[in-house]
Amino acid sequence: MATSTVRLLVATVSAMWSAAERSTFDTWLTASEQDRLAQMQTPARREEFIACRYALRLLLAGDEQQIAQWPLDAPLGQAPRAPRSGLHLSLSHSHGLIACAAASQGVGIDIEVLTRKPRSALSELAELACTPFEREQLNFIHDEQQRHLQFMQWWNLKESWFKRAGTGVDFNLLPRLECQPQNDDPDAYSWQAKTAEDAAVWLCVCTETQALRCELIDLSGLDFSDAGGFSMILR
Numbered sequence: 001m002a003t004s005t006v007r008l009l010v011a012t013v014s015a016m017w018s019a020a021e022r023s024t025f026d027t028w029l030t031a032s033e034q035d036r037l038a039q040m041q042t043p044a045r046r047e048e049f050i051a052c053r054y055a056l057r058l059l060l061a062g063d064e065q066q067i068a069q070w071p072l073d074a075p076l077g078q079a080p081r082a083p084r085s086g087l088h089l090s091l092s093h094s095h096g097l098i099a100c101a102a103a104s105q106g107v108g109i110d111i112e113v114l115t116r117k118p119r120s121a122l123s124e125l126a127e128l129a130c131t132p133f134e135r136e137q138l139n140f141i142h143d144e145q146q147r148h149l150q151f152m153q154w155w156n157l158k159e160s161w162f163k164r165a166g167t168g169v170d171f172n173l174l175p176r177l178e179c180q181p182q183n184d185d186p187d188a189y190s191w192q193a194k195t196a197e198d199a200a201v202w203l204c205v206c207t208e209t210q211a212l213r214c215e216l217i218d219l220s221g222l223d224f225s226d227a228g229g230f231s232m233i234l235r
Contacts, residue, residue: 004187004209006103009059010111011219013096016051019064025050028057028068036074052091055098056080059217060087079166090163090205097220099203106208108163110156114149114200122151128171129155131178131235153202153227154179157188160206161232176235185210186229193222206232 029037033053040046053074057067060082072089073081080089082102090101090109099111122144126135134154141147157179162169179188188206195201203224205214210231218224 004103004105004207004211005213005215006101006107006205006207007059007215007217008099008101008109008203008205009055009217009219010097010099010203010222010224011055011058012221013048013051013093013098015219016055016058016098017047019058020050020054023054023064023067025054028071029053030071030073032074033072036076048093052093052098052100053080056089056091056100056102059100059102060085079163090160092163094201095199097201097222101205103207106164106166107205108160108165108207109203109205110159110163111201111203112152112156112159113195114152114202122148126151127175129158129174131175133178149200152200153190153192153204156202156204157190157206157230157232160188160204164206164208173234178233178235180231180233181228182231183229186212186231188212188230188232189214190227190230191216191224192227193220193224195222202227 037046037049057070058064060070061067080091082089087102088107090107092099092109092111094111095113095115097111099109101107101109126138138147141150158177187210189212191203193201
């Protein structure tokens, strides 16, 4: 079975924004990125956008001195594109963190900082997002915090699967998509960390093929730990 290697980078928005500002971002943002930027009203949103674009280029170039050599397109409502590179890209951000991925095949990445409990009851969310087997597994977890943490890992894995598919979350397929632990030939992978404020963080990535191998560049300072491989199965 062919191995699919995915390169990933995780960093803070603040660090990427500072680096982008030092690099004079006007000189390397493409026309489509400039158009997207012009539509953003708040300084915080503009800085986040530029920081994300810098992080993607840093992942592709491997060297901040070479980021201008990687022009990117910014199609509205779609994943970023690296013309002529043959690479697929994916991008996610949450509460000051950025995660991006690059692979030779379709890829989806999702990062989520769990800053608060969900507004809806977890049982209601599980009915919306989990298969019968997953709901059964949640019922075996008696600690509420751990149950929420497990649900969010599955949710983030599924978000990355839909990002890889390029469709956005399909709420008809969502409760049919099952996350099965798989260490030998996974097509999805996850990592876990905690912020300085003790908030849990999930990082998940999914590709089109099994035998996923990941190269994670962690610039966030959060010390992400391995949380296992998965097969994403549509029931």
